Amino acid sequence: MNDGSGGELPIPADSQLKRDMPLVPADSIAGRALVVVIAIMTFLACLTAVGALLIAEASQGWRADVSREVTIQIKPHPGEDVQALVSKATEVAARSSDVADVHALSKSESEHLLEPWLGQGLDLSQLPIPRLIVVHMQTRQQSDLESLRAALTEAVPQASLDDHALWLSRLDTMADVIVIFAAALFVLMIIAMATAIGFATRGAMAGNREIIEVLHFVGAEDRYIARQFQTHFMRLGLRGAAIGGSAAAILFLAASLFSALSYSSAGGREIAALFGAFSLTAGAYVAIFVICAAIAALTGLLSRQIVFNHLRELA
Amino acid sequence: MLCFENVGLRYGMGAEVVGDLNFSVDPQSFQFLTGPSGAGKTTILRLMLLSLRPTRGTIQIFGEDASRLDKDVITGFRRRIGVVFQDFRLLDHLTTYENVALPLRVMGRNEASYRAEVVELLDWVGLGDRKNALPAVLSGGEKQRAAIARALIARPELLLADEPTGNVDPAMAKRLLRLFVELHKSGTAIVIATHDLALMDQFGYARRLVVGDGRLTVYDAETA
Numbered sequence: 001m002n003d004g005s006g007g008e009l010p011i012p013a014d015s016q017l018k019r020d021m022p023l024v025p026a027d028s029i030a031g032r033a034l035v036v037v038i039a040i041m042t043f044l045a046c047l048t049a050v051g052a053l054l055i056a057e058a059s060q061g062w063r064a065d066v067s068r069e070v071t072i073q074i075k076p077h078p079g080e081d082v083q084a085l086v087s088k089a090t091e092v093a094a095r096s097s098d099v100a101d102v103h104a105l106s107k108s109e110s111e112h113l114l115e116p117w118l119g120q121g122l123d124l125s126q127l128p129i130p131r132l133i134v135v136h137m138q139t140r141q142q143s144d145l146e147s148l149r150a151a152l153t154e155a156v157p158q159a160s161l162d163d164h165a166l167w168l169s170r171l172d173t174m175a176d177v178i179v180i181f182a183a184a185l186f187v188l189m190i191i192a193m194a195t196a197i198g199f200a201t202r203g204a205m206a207g208n209r210e211i212i213e214v215l216h217f218v219g220a221e222d223r224y225i226a227r228q229f230q231t232h233f234m235r236l237g238l239r240g241a242a243i244g245g246s247a248a249a250i251l252f253l254a255a256s257l258f259s260a261l262s263y264s265s266a267g268g269r270e271i272a273a274l275f276g277a278f279s280l281t282a283g284a285y286v287a288i289f290v291i292c293a294a295i296a297a298l299t300g301l302l303s304r305q306i307v308f309n310h311l312r313e314l315a
Numbered sequence: 316m317l318c319f320e321n322v323g324l325r326y327g328m329g330a331e332v333v334g335d336l337n338f339s340v341d342p343q344s345f346q347f348l349t350g351p352s353g354a355g356k357t358t359i360l361r362l363m364l365l366s367l368r369p370t371r372g373t374i375q376i377f378g379e380d381a382s383r384l385d386k387d388v389i390t391g392f393r394r395r396i397g398v399v400f401q402d403f404r405l406l407d408h409l410t411t412y413e414n415v416a417l418p419l420r421v422m423g424r425n426e427a428s429y430r431a432e433v434v435e436l437l438d439w440v441g442l443g444d445r446k447n448a449l450p451a452v453l454s455g456g457e458k459q460r461a462a463i464a465r466a467l468i469a470r471p472e473l474l475l476a477d478e479p480t481g482n483v484d485p486a487m488a489k490r491l492l493r494l495f496v497e498l499h500k501s502g503t504a505i506v507i508a509t510h511d512l513a514l515m516d517q518f519g520y521a522r523r524l525v526v527g528d529g530r531l532t533v534y535d536a537e538t539a
Contacts, residue, residue, distance in 0.1 A: 017434075018410045018447045019426055025408040214404050217364065218465070219394035220421035222386060 024211060024232040030204035031236055037200040038240025038295060039247070041193040045291050046248030048189045050284045052182030057281070059175035066171060068100075070145065071162045072133040072152065080158065083107075086131050089156045093135050096151065098144035101136040194298060201233060201302045205310075212310050222311050230304040237299030241292035249288055316342045316473060316504055317363060322372035324358060333358055333529045336372065340473065340506060345499050347515045348508040350526035356508040357401065359526065360475050363506065364398055365389055377472075394422065397466035397503075399476035403458045405450040411461050412437065412446040418469040433468060439494065440464045441487065455482035463491055467498060474498060477508045492517065 025031070072089050076082045090104045105113075110131055111124045118124070137144055149161045208229070215225045316339075323334035333355040340346065340363075348356050361367045362374065365381055374381040377392055384392070397418075405414045412433060413420075419429040437443050440460040450458055459482045466474060474495070480488035492514070499505050506524075509515065515523065523534040 016447065017412060017430070019413060019416070019430070021409050021413055023406075023409075023420075210404070211406055214406055214417070215421060217366065217393065217398055217400075217404075218418040218421055219390055219469075221390050224421060224423075 022232065023215065023228045024208060026232070028204070028207065030207050034197075034200045034204045034233075034236050034299075035240040035243070038197055038237055038299065039244040041196050042241045042244025042292060042295050043247050044244075045186070045189050045193050045295075046245055046288050047251070048182070048186045049287045049291060050248065050252055052179065052186050053281070053284050053287060055182050056179045059179060063168075063172060063175060066164065067168055068137045068139070070135050070137060070148075070164065072135060072159050073162060074131045074133075074156070074159050076128045076130065077158065082131055085156050085158055086133065089152060089159045090133055092151050092155045093133065093148065096144075096148050098138050098141070098148065099135055100138050102133060103135075104133045105131065107131070193295070197237075197295065197299055198302055201299055202306060204233070204236075205229070205303060205306045209310060212307060216311060222308065225311065226304045226307045229307045230300045233303035234296050234300030237296035238292070240299075241295040245288045245292040249285070252284070316340050316377060318375040319362070320373050320375075322362065322369045322374060324362065324367060325370050331370075331529055333362075333526070333531070334371075336362075336531050338524055338531060338533050340504050342472070342504055343499065343502050344522065345495075345505045345518065345520065346507075346522035346524055347518070348506055348524045348526065349510055349515065351510065354526040355529055356510075356526055357477055359524075359531070360398075360477055360506070360508055363473075363475055364396060365392065394418070394469065395472045397469065397471035397474040399459075399462050399466045399474075399479045401477040401481070403450075403462040405453075405458055405461055405465075407450050410447045410449060411442055411453065411457075414450070414461055415464045415468055417465060422469070429468075433464075436464050436468055440491070456484065456487060459483055460487070460491065463494070467494065470498075470501070471503060473504045473506070475506050475508075479507060480509070480511065480514060488514065489517075 072093060074082060074085050074089060086104050090102050093099050093102045107129070110129050113132075114124065114129065135148075137148075145161070145163055152159045152161060212225055212229075215228075318339040319336040322336040323331045325331045336359065348359060350356055358367065362369060363376075365374075365376065365384075368382070376384075377395065379388070379392075381389075406417070409417070415437060416426070416429060416433045419433070420426070434443070434446070437446055440463060442457060442460055442464065445453065445457060448457075450461070453461065459479065463476070463479055466476065476495070479495075480491055483491065495505055495507065507514075515521065520536045522536055525532045525534060
């Protein structure tokens with residue numbers, strides 16, 4: 001033996017010498033199981049988070065669309081030329097600078113609206129079916145509505161203006177409930193995920209107690225041991241989170257593609273109206289990235305804490 | 316270097332496993348810790364390694380009261396102590412070379428700076444051609460030699476060995492003991508726990524710390 005300085009002996013040029021194995025086994029059954037658990041939990045957390053974002057964005061879209069739409073209704077009375085009143089009301093609405101678009105529903109379109117209740121093939125010509133004019137406002141300002149209402153009352157007294165306030169307030173409530181529900185689901189998902197990852201990390205760490213003890217007895221500092229495990233488990237967490245996050249992103253991309261292809265169908269349009277076009281915004285990608293990074297950090301920090309607890313027991 | 320005064324240890328509310336331990340280990344001394352199986356040899360070694368805290372008495376180590384040491388100081392002291400465990404405690408995923416180099420690696424030394432020392436020591440203990448072997452494919456004797464090499468590689472001031480020749484043939488046992496003797500000559504204090512009388516008889520100059528019924532009696536070399 002030499003004096004321990006390492007300077008007296010030539011350094012063997014042994015290219016076959018295996019000497020770079022990490023102190024914590026890189027590949028183990030418990031480690032692979034942890035990666036699988038993290039991947040699944042990340043996938044579910046990303047689905048919940050991005051789903052909540054999509055619903056929130058879609059509900060903003062509904063509210064904006066519906067709140068800018070008002071309806072002029074003209075009830076037919078005997079002796080009056082309803083078509084002339086409709087034309088006049090349309091003209092008054094179109095003249096308003098606050099109105100973006102006006103569309104008067106034809107008699108057949110109005111009758112078509114009743115088909116779901118009365119059935120097809122009926123002669124509705126004898127019924128006094130009100131005529132509707134759909135008006136899209138530039139903005140949802142109460143003052144704009146009031147000036148339009150005043151102009152209509154003056155020009156066409158038989159017309160009434162419905163601003164859908166009651167239905168709109170119900171829609172607002174429903175959209176808020178859906179968004180709050182999605183947010184609550186996401187919080188529950190995060191708690192479940194943190195718990196599951198905590199248990200899985202503890203399980204994977206259990207097999208490494210021997211390593212911690214040996215490192216402890218050969219003079220490794222607690223910080224050194226903790227760093228080895230934190231790095232190892234953070235890598236496992238990153239691998240699992242990357243798999244789960246990528247799977248979620250791919251799923252949403254596929255859903256976006258499917259949604260775009262099926263947009264021409266009636267069902268596709270309804271789905272797009274309810275949930276948007278499934279297209280991931282930059283915010284959704286950021287959310288997936290943040291979830292993946294947080295999960296990897298959580299796994300690393302948990303393993304560090306477990307190492308310190310075990311070292312405290314040893315001491 | 317190491318001094319036990321009225322040291323006793325009990326687990327929970329049970330009877331004392333060892334008690335009234337009064338002895339010291341001087342620098343550059345050589346002693347056997349002996350006694351029947353289950354007498355408490357391993358427990359005393361663990362007390363020396365500070366991996367167990369006594370329930371009474373005081374342990375002085377390297378001139379410090381062990382009960383007042385903080386963790387960093389204990390870690391520093393452990394780097395001055397080499398230990399051979401009875402069950403070897405080699406890390407299964409590391410090669411023989413990496414296991415032996417472990418004490419130097421955790422000190423933060425560059426791998427190139429200790430490669431030659433580790434390779435030389437592996438050659439000395441007869442594991443020169445097993446450098447890349449994992450513990451799973453080593454025989455019991457080879458594991459024991461690797462464990463001994465790991466304990467010696469940092470040239471400790473105190474070496475604690477628990478049955479270090481229990482799994483090797485007499486020729487290899489003699490060779491390993493020569494290693495302990497050389498280490499002793501270079502200034503390391505040696506404590507070898509064993510119940511092998513033939514082994515102890517080869518070292519008439521060594522003290523014997525005899526454990527029986529949880530008590531320890533010191534027989535100096537002259538009276539042994």
